[in-house]
Amino acid sequence: MVPTAGTLLRKIWDAHTVRRLPNGQTQLYVGLHLIHEVTTPQAFDMLAAEGWPVRAPHRTFATVDHILPTDGQSRPFTDLMAETMTTALEKNCRTHGIPLFDVSSGVQGIVHVIGPELGLTQPGMTIACGDSHTSTHGAFGALAFGIGTSQVRDVLASQCVALSPLQVRRIEVEGPLSPGVFAKDVILAIIRRLGVNGGTGFAYEYAGSTLDAMSMDERMTICNMSIEGGARMGYVNPDATTVAYLKGRRFAPEGPSFQEAADRWLAMASDEGASYDDRVSFAAGEIAPTVTWGTHPGQSVAVDELLPDPRSIEGPERLSVEAALAFMQLKAGGAIAGQRVNVAFIGSCTNGRLSDLREAAAIVKGHKVARHVRALVVPGSQQVRSAAEREGIDQVFLEAGFEWRGAGCSMCLAMNPDRLHGDELCASSSNRNFRGRQGSPTGRTVLMSPAMVAAAAVAGEVVDVRRFSR
């Protein structure tokens, strides 16, 4: 057979295909299954009801992140349900011999932060987790996707999932980023143009000189929000940056087998001349610091741009814009800069890594959080937290008036005590500005980069980070 040029998706998909199912879906082998406390208890119960064992406990890794308090972490938790769900995960992991990275492990954290950090996430893998932001791991050149609880049961029982084939859209971003512009702004700009459902049925392949120059942290921020554009998976082709990141990580191969693995990883990258179902391109220089103004991540503007006016929009989109502006209490055609901020949140699987905290701390240093702002930093993992403390970043935040918390998902989805109250407006480095997302049905979320959140915390209002750049 003559080898043909292929995409990374095609190569990994083929290598993991068990068979074509009668309905035309593919039975795909799952190389790495990550689990957490919120979407798994029902799956383990379904497994027990059928009397099925966990097929590959050594390919399954657990942590606690979603519901875990990030202040008082002593047990039992004050929140009885948090205690019950954590206990259930601990028991399920013990029963089935699944490694659990809990608070006592020193490496606990948001599942999408610790997978890469521990070197569990590697190029060429299929990675599944009961969480839509599993797309994050695609930054390493893996096929990583979120699944529901019944599919968690499927993976536990069979180490496989049934998936329909995907198309690939190559998204090329070219050129250097302007000062004050970060990976978060790039992905917000991509979603703004392609839409929150533009990626349905697609995997996004992010490429171009901008992506080539990015660190793994930045690539993870981009891939993380693929799902906000409707794409279940997003990936970046593995390169020297990927290999360098993985060297020496706890679960990465060692010695001569590292070089073998690295060669294999690099060979997974899409071939020159691979064919794509769609291609789009962006000029990095045209991307400005970006903030959302609405109730989904596609409703965003450059921070110095005026808000849309529904009167100039035709069709059903007009109603959506009207409703979003009303919910956000924003004026049609007005400015987002200058909006008073009540809460500032730095953290989440999108922007809770060490480089994010460094960027935010660089803005905060020497300033104080505005008196009316409640500001918190929630590191993505215990390792991020201790690395930041070694650099003194925690002191920068504490001196400015930020709270410095334990690792977890926290106010990204408000399943722990960190939440908005009433119609508070939150400058947030997280990924979703849906109504009610941050724990108050009328709470308002404005998504932005961690540096922009830091600037907003200090200014007490949404502000252009470029004002703080010197």
Add this chain to the structure above:
Amino acid sequence: MSEDSVVERVAGRVVVLRGADVDTDRIMPARFLKAVTFEGLEQHLFADDRAANRARGDVHPLDEAAAGGAKILLVNSNFGCGSSREHAPQALFRWGFRAIVAESFAEIFAGNSLTIGLVCVTVPADVMATLMQDAGVKVLTIDLRAQTLAVPGVALWPITLPEASRMAWLSGEWDATALLLADYDEVAKVDARLPYLRTTSRNA
């Protein structure tokens, strides 16, 4: 899988829920995910939206008397976007819905719905506008074999759904676990040919 699981048609009363990009946080706010079972989730379906309606003195479509016993939900585009929480389709199913007709669905939501027995089909925006406008549309029939949506005796429209889903409903094989466990030797072969499974598990 038994004959019982075959789904050829869904017929019943309809609830109309207007608006694009309805996310799973709205369908099932995160605080209700604090539970170790899916039981009782239906009580919290669209909890915050319904409370907001009550506060305004309105009635949410799910709280109208006619919604009781409804089997089919009509929605606009990109329904179920956002979080992968299966709690959202579980709550819709447990409320009593057996099918959702949309202009389009978010992918993970549609996949989750398939695994639990909730039919997702789509119609073009203009058909949806007609269905939503017509106050007379109280009962619909979805025929998965003929791929049609009908106001019985009055009107008929074509519907679309992924062929894989349609075949799964018609064969009754929509719960994939048994299929995934069949002929397990084939899975072992894939396991054996993936080099990373050996190098990385060493440190586990």
